[in-house]
Every structure is written in structure tokens, then in C-alpha cells.
Ligand SMILES: CC(=O)SCCNC(=O)CCNC(=O)[C@H](O)C(C)(C)COP(=O)(O)OP(=O)(O)OC[C@H]1O[C@@H](n2cnc3c(N)ncnc32)[C@H](O)[C@@H]1OP(=O)(O)O
Ligand SMILES: CC(C)C(=O)C(=O)O
């Protein structure tokens with residue numbers, strides 16, 4: 001198995017994401033975590049860019065023991081010497097010197113001829129090599145560079161001392177097949193190809209950064225570059241965690257090893273997201289919140305029987321706690337019953353059917369049915385089945401700044417339907433008056449409490465009531481998504497008990 005080196009540039013190219021600005025402490029925190037992750041090289045910054053960047057590169061160079069620390073530098077003597085000052089205390093310092101080689105960049109940005117660029121490559125790579133044990137040279141915008149000229153530049157860079165040659169797809173322009181062929185071309189047209197390690201560096205403008213990186217690896221290169229969570233300039237860089245996991249899961253295909261401790265992936269991703277403020281999309285591969293979540297009944301059933309039916313990556317592999325079977329409207333009985341058992345409910349066949357029906361009704365209205373919902377559901381079911389009356393229908397007419405009216409329909413245990421209407425100062429009072437009329441009660445509401453037991457806009461409401469009449473005091477509760485419905489259920493629960501007690505006492 002060949003070894004693929006991982007060069008992480010979260011702290012340099014990643015920080016080039018619009019709106020991201022890491023302070024030196026935050027960069028140190030990320031650097032420590034990258035070391036734990038096991039990257040071979042970390043690009044700590046661009047030392048000549050600012051005083052703050054210089055300090056960060058120097059601080060990181062002083063603490064990192066198990067990875068090479070690198071700074072970016074333009075092909076300019078002053079940038080190279082500044083990087084040298086920042087990196088001189090590193091255990092394994094490395095310089096990354098770059099210049100653009102595409103006609104577009106040379107003509108419009110650098111305003112240099114090919115000959116001038118070649119001369120600059122020779123002199124700056126040689127200077128870099130006189131200061132650093134390891135020099136990486138990048139031909140910026142390589143994928144839009146004339147291939148013959150690129151081969152010439154690369155040969156000169158290796159001849160002048162470059163140890164690593166990076167062929168960046170700076171603007172995310174290439175595709176897997178073309179990038180693969182470009183490395184093949186260089187292998188065949190750069191005489192000193194074998195004297196350097198070739199590296200890929202991809203951007204995601206066309207959404208192909210990871211695929212392009214994997215194609216480069218297939219073409220035989222030794223180093224891959226990218227960032228955690230794929231953050232970076234414009235659409236970002238290749239996501240290193242995705243590449244590491246792809247190489248691991250498809251080892252049969254890529255036949256390559258890495259030094260990445262996959263278990264550190266989740267922690268690294270979370271830290272980078274928190275400190276940069278770049279939120280990881282839920283559906284992002286490997287580290288998204290939904291990466292190990294199954295919602296549909298058929299998938300959940302498969303995963304419960306054998307996880308590999310729908311999971312090619314086990315969550316534990318990347319430091320994620322466990323997969324998640326999200327209960328929602330696409331879930332089936334297997335997942336529902338599995339969760340019920342997990343929550344400690346031993347339900348009879350009949351209770352199970354009833355609970356599953358209620359769950360499906362709730363799931364139709366709610367994005368995700370949470371554990372609290374399930375407890376509430378069972379609680380509500382229990383309440384509904386230990387009482388003489390059930391709310392069948394509720395209609396409330398609300399008029400602002402006026403008396404409210406409600407029509408309530410109840411069903412008793414024999415299936416008899418009872419209905420009445422009443423008014424009240426508020427909607428709940430109107431409902432309660434209607435229920436009192438139906439049950440022929442003249443009770444006092446001692447306590448009424450409402451609580452949201454689940455989270456979000458579609459949370460379930462839990463209402464508690466206490467009623468008193470003729471020296472008898474009873475309580476009841478009701479659960480529903482709608483507050484008025486939960487209130488009606490809670491009142492009917494208590495009123496049913498009260499009616500029973502008063503009848504027995506007579
Ligand atoms: C593909 C990449 O990601 S490259 C890295 C990009 N990262 C950054 O630019 C972040 C840090 N950059 C900075 O802080 C600033 O741009 C600095 C400090 C580097 C330079 O700032 P300034 O001196 O004000 O120059 P400015 O950024 O406006 O322009 C860049 C200059 O560098 C030149 N240049 C660009 N790339 C290179 C290179 N690889 N080698 C030599 N010169 C270069 C440009 O031609 C331009 O030169 P000019 O001033 O003679 O026209
Ligand atoms: C500095 C270089 C390597 C770069 O980030 C790019 O070309 O994308």
C-alpha cells in the first residue's frame with residue numbers, strides 16, 4: 001500500500017473564506033487539533049500577509065511537534081525571508097512558494113512574460129531551498145496553464161531544489177478525467193518527475209474538488225491538499241475529511257494508506273465550524289448532522305436488521321456517537337417499536353397499534369417526532385383510555401375584544417355522542433363552560449397550567465387542570481399540538497373523574 005500525505009490548509013486557504021477571521025488563539029487551537037487528527041503538513045498561514053499572520057505562523061511553529069509546519073510565500077525574496085523568520089523554531093519547517101503560470105494570470109495579474117516567470121521560479125526556489133529543508137512549489141492556476149510550459153516550469157523548480165510540486169486547480173476548473181491526464185502528462189514530460197512528491201490542490205467551484213483530488217491520487221501522486229469541512233476561497237477547497245474517509249472505505253480501489261486518525265474527524269470538524277462560524281450543512285458527507293441519520297421506514301428497518309444495508313461508513317469510525325433513526329412521517333413500525341422499547345415501554349398488541357396510529361398522525365404534522373413527543377404520546381394515550389369521556393370534536397369561534405364561543409362534542413365509553421356550546425370571556429373559558437354543560441357539572445377550576453414539552457414551533461403542549469366540586473378535588477392532563485385541544489382534553493380528563501366520584505358519592 002502506498003502512503004498518501006495529507007497537507008491541511010484550513011489555517012491559510014480555509015481562512016481565505018469570505019467572512020472568516022481567526023485570531024491567534026483560535027488558530028493555535030485548530031493547529032493542536034490538526035496534530036491530533038494526524039495531518040502530515042499544516043499550512044499555518046501566509047507569514048508576510050500581516051503582523052497577525054506572522055505571529056500565528058510563529059506560534060504554531062513553536063508548539064507543533066508531530067507535523068511539518070508550512071507558510072505560504074509569493075515568489076518574492078521579502079515574503080520568503082519573512083516566512084523563514086516565522087518558521088525558524090519549527091521542528092519540521094517547510095516553505096510553500098508559488099507563482100501563477102497560466103497565460104491569463106501571467107498577462108493580466110503578474111504582467112510578466114513566460115521567461116520572466118521561469119527566471120523568478122529559478123531564483124526564488126533556489127533561495128527557498130537555501131533557507132528551508134523542505135520546499136513546496138506551486139504553479140498557481142496550473143489547470144489552465146499550457147501543458148508544455150507547465151512541464152518546463154515544474155522541471156526548473158525541481159532542478160532548483162523543490163521537494164514537493166503542487167499542481168493546483170486554483171479556480172476549480174478541471175474535472176476528474178482531465179486532472180488525472182494532466183498528472184500523466186507531467187509524469188511523461190518532466191524528466192525529474194521522480195525526484196519530487198507531486199501534490200494536488202483542488203477548489204470546489206464546479207463541485208468537483210473531492211472527485212478531482214481522488215482522481216489525482218489515482219494517477220499516482222503522493223500528497224493531497226485541502227481543508228476541514230471544505231472551507232476556503234469562494235466555493236471552498238476539497239474537504240480533507242471526505243478524502244480521508246473515501247480512501248479508507250474504498251481501500252480496495254485506491255490501495256492507499258494515510259496517517260489520519262479518522263476518529264478525530266468529528267471533533268476537528270466541529271471545532272473548525274465553531275471557530276470559523278462556517279456552519280456545516282446537515283447533508284454534508286461524513287460530518288453533516290444527517291450523515292448518519294435514517295428517516296424512511298424501509299431504510300430504518302434495514303439498518304435495525306443489519307446496519308451495512310444502508311451505511312457504508314460506521315458513525316464510530318469518524319468519532320460520531322451513533323447513527324440516528326429519526327422518527328418522522330416516513331418511519332415504519334419497526335423503527336417506532338424499537339424506540340418504544342428503548343424508552344422502556346412494554347406495550348400490548350392493541351396498545352402498540354393505537355400508539356403507532358397516534359404516532360403517524362403526529363408525524364404527519366411534525367417534522368421530527370422526538371423522545372419527549374413519544375413519552376407525551378404514550379402519556380396522552382394512557383390518559384385517553386383511562387377516562388369515561390373523550391373529546392371528539394372542538395370548534396372555537398374567536399372574535400377579538402368580544403365574548404368567545406365554543407362547541408364541544410364528547411364521546412362516552414359506550415360510544416354515545418354528547419354535544420353542547422357555550423360562551424366565555426376567553427376561548428378556554430368557553431370550552432370549559434361547554435364541557436360543564438355537557439357533563440352537568442358546576443365545578444371550580446382550581447389550577448390550570450400549560451407547558452411546552454417538546455421544542456420548536458411544532459412543539460406539543462401539555463396542560464394540567466385541577467377541578468373541585470362538593471368537597472371532591474381531581475386533576476387531569478391533556479397533550480396535543482394545539483393548546484386549545486390540549487386544554488379541552490385536560491379538562492375532560494379531570495371532569496370525567498369528578499363526574500364518576502360525584503355519581504358514586506350520591
Ligand atoms: C490562490 C491563492 O490562494 S494565492 C494566496 C492568496 N492569499 C492572499 O492573498 C491572502 C494574503 N494576502 C495579502 O495580505 C496581500 O495580498 C499581500 C500582503 C500578500 C500583498 O499585498 P499588496 O502588496 O498590497 O498587494 P496586492 O495584494 O494588492 O497585489 C498583489 C501583488 O502581488 C503580486 N503577486 C501575486 N502573486 C504573486 C506571486 N505568486 N509571486 C510574486 N508576486 C505575486 C501581484 O502581481 C501584485 O503585484 P503588484 O503590486 O506589483 O501589482
Ligand atoms: C497558493 C495556491 C497553492 C492556492 O491556494 C491555489 O492555487 O489555489
Ligand SMILES: [Mg+2]
Pocket residue numbers: 013168170201203233
Ligand atoms: Mg487554493
